[in-house]
Amino acid sequence: MSINNTALGNPGFGLGLRTAHYHEILASRPNIDWFEVLSENYMVPGGKPLHFLDRICAEYPVVMHGVSLSIGSTAALDQNYLRDLKKLADRIQPAWISDHLCWTGVHGQNMHDLLPLPYTEETAKHVVERVKIVQDFLGRRILLENVSSYASYVDSSMSEWEFISLICEQSDCLLLLDVNNIYVSSYNHQFDAKAFIDGVPAKRVQQIHLAGHHNNGDYIIDTHDAPIIDPVWDLYGYALSRLGAVATMIERDDHIPALEVLVQELQIARDISAQTLSRSHA
16 A cells, blocks of 8 residues: 555644643634544543543544553553554544554553563564554554663664664554654664654654653653753754654643643744745745
8 A cells, every 4th residue: 555644634733632731722722733642541431531532522633642552562462452442543533543662561560661672573573463453453554653762672683763664664554753752762872863764764654743851961861841952853853854744743741831831832843844844845
């Protein structure tokens, strides 16, 4: 099947949906094109989360983003999780569903962290088989996100971007390119962040994540609790110069500011996109 990075459409510029902003979103209808919802927060039988989600879905496009698929684990895929995920998707009809290229635990124990994988052909084959199962179950392609990492494996036989490319091509999934995670990992592992962007299949990139982090000097932790720094904005501009227009959103999971602050930060992404794309068309 031939695809490109507009295969599912480009809704524009979005934010992560957070409970602190529910009422203001519904009252003021801010200049936000779409929202990304954390799947696990709404995989519940009822209550206020679903009440507000239904109301916001009536006003804005949404996408679903999960943290518990554990696509790289050696444990069996959680069928109950997949059923709940599909039930939520059937309810809110997201533009797409994403999760992370990682593992989160084994033997039924969720470590609540996004743990990196060894970049080997054996691991890629394992992930591809599981992605195909998930996509068949959901009846749609999924997006996989590159995670930030703080450790590497001596068994890795390829770069992270080669590993991602192999999985995307062989499973026919799409890519959620987290520009902040690229920056964090490139700092921690001393590789060229632009080489990562150059190395992923542009036609597979459906969405971009932007976020803040905490620099500890020798290493960076991906915290999603601070404004986006200038080098990440620069890397975002570089990504757009190669990829063209891609749906972009900002994540903020802690120290969540007023909604207007995030809307202002989102405007920076709009401006960088407009400037970058105008240069590429000049």
